[in-house]
Amino acid sequence: MNAYWQETKRLMFQVLAIWFVFAFLIHAFVNVLNKVVIFGFPLGFWMAAQGSLIVFVVLIFWYARRQNAIDEKYGVAEDE
């Protein structure tokens, strides 16, 4: 049980670290990123309008898969 919770916590901190980067950190560099333009999008603008959002969606699905794998590994998954 203890090992299960340690591993769950580690995954939580990993996810929150990525979340922090794309929720806050990257937008602090918006002016630098805006010098790169792709398809008409300045990269800093694009990160706030689309990039971060895509990362959030993928991040949640990735988390759900990892956490489910941890559940199975320690035999605490629900019987479905």
Added chain:
Amino acid sequence: MSNATTKSPFLANLGKIYTIYTGGFLAFVVFLGILEQLGVPERIIGFLFVGLTLAVYAGIGVLSRTMQVSEYYVAGRAVPAVYNGMATAADWMSGASFLAMAGTLYLLGYDGLAFVVGWTGGYVLVAVLIAPFLRKFGAYTVPDFLAARFGGNLARFIGIIVLLAASFVYVVAQIRGTGLIAERFLDIPYNIGVFVGLAGILFCSMLGGMRAVTWTQVAQYIVLIIAYLVPVVIMSYKFTGVPIPQIMYGQALEQITHLEQTKEVLAGVKPHIQPFTTYNPLNFFALIFCLMLGTASLPHVLMRFFTTPSVRQARYSVGWALFFIFILYVTAPAYAAFVKLEIYQNVLGTALDRLPDWVYVWGAHGKVKICGVAAASVDVVQQACSAKGVSVLDWKNFSIAKDVVVIATPEIAGLPFVITGLVGAGGLAAAMSTADGLLLAMANALSHDIYYRMLDPNAPTGRRLIAARIILIGVAILGATTATVAPPDILKLVAWAFSLAAAGNFPALVLGIWWKRTNPQGAIAGMLAGFGVTLAYLIWTAAPPLGLGNPELFGLKNISAGLFGIPIGFIVMVLVSRMTPPPSPELQALVDEIRTPKGGVVADKG
């Protein structure tokens, strides 16, 4: 596992049912388009659109009626992840998200993206920190969980106060939105429109509670997302030749920037892509922070995740919810860019008597202002402008209300009225689905937490469900009455909901799950401190009559008041918990149980 035995024919055929429904809706839109070409007046088209969609939602509500407690409160915990995701997306995206988000981005440019990032990133916190554990616990409401984890009715009661503070004005705004749309499309007076909208909302929720709301919200999501995408897809095709607005608006951004730098009538305008012109970095990041933590604390959102069949599905369900929200939020900036380009190209710098028709259509509703007056007709505009000595229209003498950017797009793109009607139906779906969720959250807290848990714990099932419905109607009527009598200023309070919810709930939910040492004393002190500080800052800084109008601390706008309240809530919760004895062995065992997915729900099935 619980759903295997109770799987109804409806649940087994969800995919088929909603595919047929979507096809039927599209056929209905085409049918109305043909009617319009045959000369049926716009008013009839609008009436058919709003009337028929309302009838479908009400029909789903009636079909989903139930007399079982767990069906009424948590839809029998049988909603698959994808469908709960759709329902959550509809629950979450309000009339304002649908109608005004693109307009906000039009007005603020880059700085408006704080809302886009803030209202999506919060779901990462929901998925990782909160939702699966609340699902495992098996509460019917968020205050129910707080009571179980923090030793009783005091924590429950504070949770209810936070819930009501965050939800009531929010629901008033939604009811107002339904009234305004009914007024515009059914041509009935606003005060009656409010009660028509309300009747629709009640039909969806009253007979079947959470079960009915779930299946109507899925239906409403389908309508609102189609209605949101169609106009901008066509607009993108017209402007760029490619019907993928989310990718093609990059070109519009380039042209906007070019015009801003070269066109004379745009001299001195705020550049669309330049950061930190409205919010300084402190306010930009504080806003993102408060919106995210608020998202993860709003009871009407969290309670959606009580309805999944398992903890595992609850996790995936958050991902699906964000995916369905993502589709709309990633499109909103495209609306803003295309409409801005149209205005910069074809409105500003154009002779007053040759402005596009849509300017005068919406000017007549007071939504477009030129030279300080509503652009009702060429004469009115010319008079006002010559009085101001304006001969060529520049950006300073033109303004457009933010809630018409989306709804005016069909006319801007030269589309038939049927598309405008479609957008109206979408806005109505967005406002109604959020109102349903909010009303149910409030009524459930009052009926389950106050009536059943605190006042009459021995009430038989039948009486509980009757009480739940009476309270639901009561809250709904109170909301509608407020929407008709309160001044529009009250809508400013909606922006406060996120900070209040975050400061009141977030530390208690997160520490209650992740830090076993959190005890009832600490949690109660922390909730009161966080919520109290936030409320105090809001009242201290808000302009009269809502507040005292004092200067902001560190220039922090009051929409981000949670930046003070949330950390204070955490600190007080930790300190008071440390200074008082650890929680009882029973509470510690409860925490262990909610951390372990295996073993079924913890709360009694009462």
